Amino acid sequence: MRLAIAKITKPHGIKGEVRVSVLLDSPELFCRVKSAYLEDIKVKISARKGGEGAIVRIENVMNRDDAELLRGKTLYVDRADADRLKENEYFVDDLVGLDLYAGERLIGRISEIYKGGRTADVIEIGGEKGVMIPYLKRLNAVISLEDKRMTVDEAVFEEVAVYAH
Secondary structure (H helix, E strand, O other): OEEEEEEEEEEEOOOOEEEEEEOOOOHHHHHOOOEEEEOOEEEEEEEEEEOOEEEEEEOOOOOHHHHHOOOOOEEEEEHHHOOOOOOOOOOHHHHOOOEEEEOOEEEEEEEEEEOOOOOOOEEEEEOOOOEEEEOOHHHOOEEEOOOOEEEEOHHHHHHHOEEOO
16 A cells, blocks of 8 residues: 655756655655655655755656646655554544544545645545534544544534535
């Protein structure tokens, strides 16, 4: 199984580098990665921190036109090669697809988690109404991968939830 580590946002300069939005806890962690999968092809990469994300050189991407073709694509690593997690840490890929409950009330299924940069990550929940919430400690999230469920404090959820409709 592969884990998403970065999403390519746009070309950077004229020599084939790309800017990425890092899906890890920090750009520094991403910059340690030396190879990744671009779709189903394993490629060598080198990265440096750049603003909120990173600037990446991907082997065989030689110019801006090549880099432009990668816009919107995702870089992955094999799960076995990923850093070990500490207790109560999860990969984003493990959380996407869980049912989110506010107390005992089912809100919907987690469809995406967006990296917050300097602010909290944002959880997008699909369901009857689309809703987004910042992933805050005070939500007191209880995660059960076995039950495919995340339960958050109902009062805090109501305070921070932003409904799409």
